[in-house]
Amino acid sequence: MQNKRVLIITYYWPPSGGSGVQRWLKFAKYLPEFGWEPVIFTPENPDFELKDESLLKEINPLLEVLKFPIWEPYGLFRKLKKQKSGDTSKVLEKKKKGWLDKLGIWLRANVFIPDPRVFWVKPSVNFLTDLVQKGQFHAIITTGPPHSMHLIGLQLHEKTGIPWLADFRDPWSKWEFLDTLPMTSIVRRKHDKLEQKVLFQASAITTISPSFKMDFEKMIDKKTELLTNGFDTEDLPLNWIERLPSKDGIEILYTGVVDAIRNPDPFLIAFKKAFETSGKKVKVRFVGKVSETLEKMVAQDIWLRNHVVMEGYVSHEKVFDFYAKAHLLLLVLTDTKNAKGNIPGKLFEYIATGRPVVALGDPKGDAAKILQTAGAGQVFSHKDIKGIQNFLENFIPQAEFQVSREIQKYSRKNLTGQLAGILERISIK
Incomplete structure (x- = not known):
């Protein structure tokens, strides 16, 4: 047929x-x-x-x-600004906007x-x-x-x-x-x-x-x-579960976009409080497009500069090389009116890797329920810096990983x- x-x-x-x-x-x-x-x-x-x-x-x-x-x-907008290329979405994130930026935003909003x-x-x-x-x-x-x-x-x-x-x-x-x-x-x-x-x-x-x-x-x-x-089972490399990260230290991975409504600052504050004086070998790695605000925050802090790495955007297939090195995956959900229903697509891929997940978001939201049901991680409020700090201080890297059966329905x-x-x-x- x-x-x-x-x-x-x-x-x-x-x-x-x-x-x-x-x-x-x-x-x-x-x-x-x-x-x-x-x-x-x-x-x-x-x-x-x-x-x-x-x-x-x-x-x-x-x-x-x-x-x-x-x-x-967008092409006309860049021509007026005499830019050959550029990410027009970053105009909204700029603290100092010129008259052309303001006009472009107004037209986007109302025309x-x-x-x-x-x-x-x-x-x-x-x-x-x-x-x-x-x-x-x-x-x-x-x-x-x-x-x-x-x-x-x-x-x-x-x-x-x-x-x-x-x-x-x-x-x-x-x-x-x-x-x-x-x-x-x-x-x-x-x-x-x-x-x-x-x-x-x-x-x-x-x-x-x-x-x-x-x-x-x-x-x-x-x-x-x-x-x-x-998640697509065919995306996971062969023998994936056997690919274990280094036993030396803790590597935390975030993949995806960091922008005005996905703000990892509370996590980085807790990360610094948890490990600044511990002497542990720790690192947070961002893979994907990040905001200028995050780049400046890290650049202005000597300790964070030495413990946070910005890898930039990479292809989806290369992301799995970073998953393999990670002990813990970071998920940053929105802190806005849509926060309860915010379920990023990468959440399911995160769970499918078997790595534990720590997230910023609504602890009673849809993403938190999925993580809880799968036994895959924990969600903290953006304001709960102390809770995130305690979680990180008590985090013990796993010697092996297991994928929840709950993930199969996704x-x-x-x-x-x-x-x-x-x-x-x-x-x-």
Whole structure:
């Protein structure tokens, strides 16, 4: 029996790096095993800073990928600032902003609704409508942020009636990121109306955490499906559990982004208090893009300079070399209104390595519950510096590691089976 075809509309696709691309890269990998043939629709020339060329190797050569040109305002912004390149997201983190920075932030907040990728909506709908009407797909999926992707799904669904799944990796109107923007009340209401329309019209809604699921269901009397992120067993190197770190000292590893809403400062303060006078050989290693604020904090402290290493961004496959050297993994969750539902995709990969996890976040949040159930680690409040210090002082590196059986339900293959079940349900005519 021939597989059904599903169109996945996503802004992030290899060589884009970071957690945003992993979710649908993995779903696309395993969907054919569950009777669905994915077709990817993604920008031909997207404007993103993080790139991971190694992820290109994970794309099945038989996978159909449709690429369509996009125009984004970031290039114009850099041209006005006379910059050839640069990470536009760091503008928000700058303490001293010039008039052009302030203008750019205001435009981002109040003109580009719901986000700067909105200019891709109309041409994408025009391009895809004919393909959908010819019956090439049995369903479509949109994933956001950027939430402009959902507007493409909305219009295709309205025009053709095709079953449509809207996937939310982050909230929309309640997204903490929007609170960092100087947004007018009128624009806030526009976000609310667009979100309500998407939620009401979508054939199915999925999101990554129980708290986000509850929030969406409060907004509209409609079921939201929980479809968490996970880990891919095939990413783990062979004989992984036998790769043990050095018995000399304690190495703590953080992987991923450090930005304005993911702040490791409380952990570093506790880390210094715990070990400054102990004489132990200790190190915290950051692998990924970090904020200028963190770089300055470490640079200005002699002890931290000697015990904190910034490795910069590396490919996903190289991250496992750092996991192998680590005795303890650090997870920094947000300390904002979305903190309870904040479950980073790397949490599941952390647990799958067998290394214990120490986290900053909501001790009663969704991520804390997953860690507790798996017996994989502990979450401390950002304010609980004393608690973190005590944990570190009493931490004993393990001679061997064990992977919790609880993690198996979060394998990418198992999760794809759940996704396929949702697609089957909404595509039945």
